[in-house]
Structure formats: C-alpha cells, structure tokens
Amino acid sequence: MADDQLHIFFFPMMAHGHIIPTLDMAKLFVSRGAKATIITTPLNLPIFTQAIEKIKHLGFEINVKAIRFPAVEAGLPEGCERMDQLTSDDLVPKFIKATTMLQEQLELLLRECHPNALVADMFFPWATESAAKFDIPRLVFHGMGFFALCASENLRHYKPQKNVSSDTEPFLVPNLPHKIKLTRMKLAPHDREETEMTKFMEQVKKSESTSFGVIVNSFYELEPDYADYYRHVLGKRAWHIGPILLCNRKNEEKLQKNEDKHACLQWLDTKRQSSVMYVSFGSMSNLTDSQIEEIALGLEASEQEFIWVVRKGKIPEGFEERTKEKGLVIRGWAPQVLILDHQAIGAFLTHCGWNSTLEGVSAGVPMATWPMFAEQFFNEQLITEVVRIGVAVGAEKWSREVENVKSEAIAKAVKRAMVGEESKEMRRRAKEVKKMANKAVEEGGSSYSDLNTLFRDLRTLNFQK
Numbered sequence: 001m002a003d004d005q006l007h008i009f010f011f012p013m014m015a016h017g018h019i020i021p022t023l024d025m026a027k028l029f030v031s032r033g034a035k036a037t038i039i040t041t042p043l044n045l046p047i048f049t050q051a052i053e054k055i056k057h058l059g060f061e062i063n064v065k066a067i068r069f070p071a072v073e074a075g076l077p078e079g080c081e082r083m084d085q086l087t088s089d090d091l092v093p094k095f096i097k098a099t100t101m102l103q104e105q106l107e108l109l110l111r112e113c114h115p116n117a118l119v120a121d122m123f124f125p126w127a128t129e130s131a132a133k134f135d136i137p138r139l140v141f142h143g144m145g146f147f148a149l150c151a152s153e154n155l156r157h158y159k160p161q162k163n164v165s166s167d168t169e170p171f172l173v174p175n176l177p178h179k180i181k182l183t184r185m186k187l188a189p190h191d192r193e194e195t196e197m198t199k200f201m202e203q204v205k206k207s208e209s210t211s212f213g214v215i216v217n218s219f220y221e222l223e224p225d226y227a228d229y230y231r232h233v234l235g236k237r238a239w240h241i242g243p244i245l246l247c248n249r250k251n252e253e254k255l256q257k258n259e260d261k262h263a264c265l266q267w268l269d270t271k272r273q274s275s276v277m278y279v280s281f282g283s284m285s286n287l288t289d290s291q292i293e294e295i296a297l298g299l300e301a302s303e304q305e306f307i308w309v310v311r312k313g314k315i316p317e318g319f320e321e322r323t324k325e326k327g328l329v330i331r332g333w334a335p336q337v338l339i340l341d342h343q344a345i346g347a348f349l350t351h352c353g354w355n356s357t358l359e360g361v362s363a364g365v366p367m368a369t370w371p372m373f374a375e376q377f378f379n380e381q382l383i384t385e386v387v388r389i390g391v392a393v394g395a396e397k398w399s400r401e402v403e404n405v406k407s408e409a410i411a412k413a414v415k416r417a418m419v420g421e422e423s424k425e426m427r428r429r430a431k432e433v434k435k436m437a438n439k440a441v442e443e444g445g446s447s448y449s450d451l452n453t454l455f456r457d458l459r460t461l462n463f464q465k
Helices: 016-031 042-058 089-100 103-113 127-133 146-158 196-209 224-233 249-256 263-269 289-302 336-341 354-363 376-386 407-418 421-441 446-464
Strands: 007-011 035-040 062-066 117-121 138-141 213-216 238-240 276-280 305-310 327-331 345-350 367-369 390-392
Touching (some): 016 354, 035 103, 127 196, 224 238, 263 305, 289 305, 345 354, 354 376, 367 376, 421 446
Parallel strands (some): 007 035, 305 327, 367 390
C-alpha cells in the first residue's frame, strides 16, 4: 500500500437500503485510489462477495470481513441478520441490541488493521467511541439526504409536533429554508412521543456530534439550501459525494454488456417514449393483500401502461389477464436502475426510500410519491414541494403495515405524473436535475470535488498524528 493511500473501513447497517449504497461507496472510494474493507455478518456476506467478484476484472479490489451476529443472545430468531427479515416492529429494538453487541469484534479488527477512517452507519452510535480508542476518525453514514437530516434535526430541537391538538393537524417545521408542513401521523413513533427508540436516536445524534463528520449520498445542486443549512446553520461537518450510483455507472455498463437483457427491458423496447409508469416500493415495505388490490384497481383505472414490481403478496385474480396489453407484473427482484433509465419510462410510483428517490432523480423521471416509514415523508416533501418533480399519492400515516391509500387516489396521482401539462413541466424539470446529477459526479463537479476534499481532510489528519 502506498504511503499516502487511505485505507477506509465501511460498516453498514444490516439492511438492503444501507448495504447497497455502502457497497457503491466502497467501489467509488477504490476507483479514486483508496483501499476499502467492508465489515458485515456471515449471512450478509454473499451480497458483498458476489458484487465484488463481478468488479474484480475491472481492477477493483475490495476486502470483506465477517463478524458474528449475536441474534439469539439479543432475543432474535437464529439466522436473523438483516432488518428485512424481521417479522414485526417489536423486534427492531432487539435487532439494535444485537448490533451493540458487535462492538468488541469491531474493535479487534480496528486494532488489527488500524484503517485511516471508519465509515460507520448511523445505527452504530457506539462506533465513534470505538474508533476514538485507536485514534481513528469515525464518519457517519445516515443513508438519507440533507433535507431529511435538517428536518429531523429541527423536529428534535424545536418539537413543533408537541403544540398541535391532534395527529392530523398540520404544523410547520421551524426555521427551514422552505415552508414545510407535516402532521404527527407522518412522523415516526419516536418523534411523536418518548419511546425506547427516542433515547436511541439521542445517542445517534450525540455520537454524530463527536464524530469526524457526516458523509451524505446527495449532490449540492439537488438541495443546495439544505446542504448549506446543514453545514452552516446547524454547524455540521459534512461531505456530499452522490448520487453514488452514478459514480459507478460506467463500470456497471461495462459489466452489463456481458449479461443477457432482462425480459422487462425487452418489453420496454416495444413501448413509446415516456409512456410507462414504473411501480415499486422497495425491500422493506409490507403491503397487505387489500392494499395490493387497491393498487391493481388504481393502475387499471389510470389507463396508463405500467411495470409493477410485487415482492410479496397476492395480486387480484384476473388482473394480469385483463391488463396484459398495458402492463407487466414482475414478482421479486427487478433491475430498477436499468428500468428507470429506459426511455419508455414516463414516471415512477415510489415509496420515497432515499436510494429509490436518487435513482428516480438520476433517471430524470417525475415521481408519484407514496411514503410509508423511516424518513420517507421528508423525502416526499423534498420531491413535491422543493424540487417540484413529483405529486403525492396522499399517504397520511407512517407505518410499515401499509393499508391506507384508495384506488381512486392512486389512479389520480398516476395520471397526474404521466399525462398533461403538469406532467410535462415536471418531466422538463426532472431532466434538468438529471443533468445536474451527472455533472456533479464528473471531474470538477460538486460531488467529485467534495470527495477530494474528504480525502485531503483525512490525509491532513493522518499527517498530524
């Protein structure tokens, strides 16, 4: 290893939405000359090893180390090592307890390898202290954008949600650059009232304030007011290096040339430009069968062509037969980035997870927003109110068990996103944002330059030791 080559440890939360951007981040760091080691658990190991094996012939070398996950000791079923395996919300505190029990194993690795920095997920607040024991800077990765970071910080600090008389009464999130209104129903339970998670989130914020800083998977031009607010008003040290998925696109394209074209892409090849609505709700959303039925009815009533990814659940009988000329249902996994990039896609009906939101932004498509939990209601506000490239479906309640949106509302939002003057204007803006995203990750762009700055800051820190 060259004297000035940085060695970075990456330690993602065991959840698909955190694993995927961390893997992409490791690839990005390696492509820019750093050495990367990812820490994970045995059952999550194949996700990383398969992806790393694919990129080896491109000259990228990423190490992976596995540490034992104490599922049973924390009260979880044996073999439960990822958040999407949790059968109920009641198990979330137990899962977090299990992650705190990883501290000793992580510290052994830090002592042994002594990397130049540890990029650890927000869900590991103890990692700041662990890194400090070995004089290693800890960087926090939240897996969300600046807007959500600012909104959640101001909710915690000012607590405007305490001053309303009901769960449905709108309130203003104080002191943000835009007038952003929410209701208590759209907040996570720990933001509505004191819970076990409230205390945990306080630990997260405390550990962030004593860490070296925050890495944000976003780009300045998408949310400039909030990048500035986070750094200059809230006083956080942060580097934006995204959209990370775009940084690796050239490498992915090299790989895809050797792979067979997915059947859905061949189907899209037969469709007109911007004529198909893509529908997908991420890996963590739980849709009841009755909610799936409402989606089916809504898509049918919208009279738009569609691709609908259904990970689990029952599709109403006869739906696929009735819509076979207009629609395609994919069960399980789908190549989302490739689908969104296809010229036939006209809009994206999304749960507003940050990875999916960035994929929609990077593809330059308008969105119909249907947030469900986590920080997704914040992401909806960014897309619909700030960047103005989306329309809300009308979800009102923060919940993993989704059953609250009717077919009429779904049909209306799909039509608004797909056809008419409003849709045209959103699509025009979305294409502009896409251009800015691509420019940000190119040499000299805002994200490219911020990663240079991060590398320089870490080298300066190591030089001072």
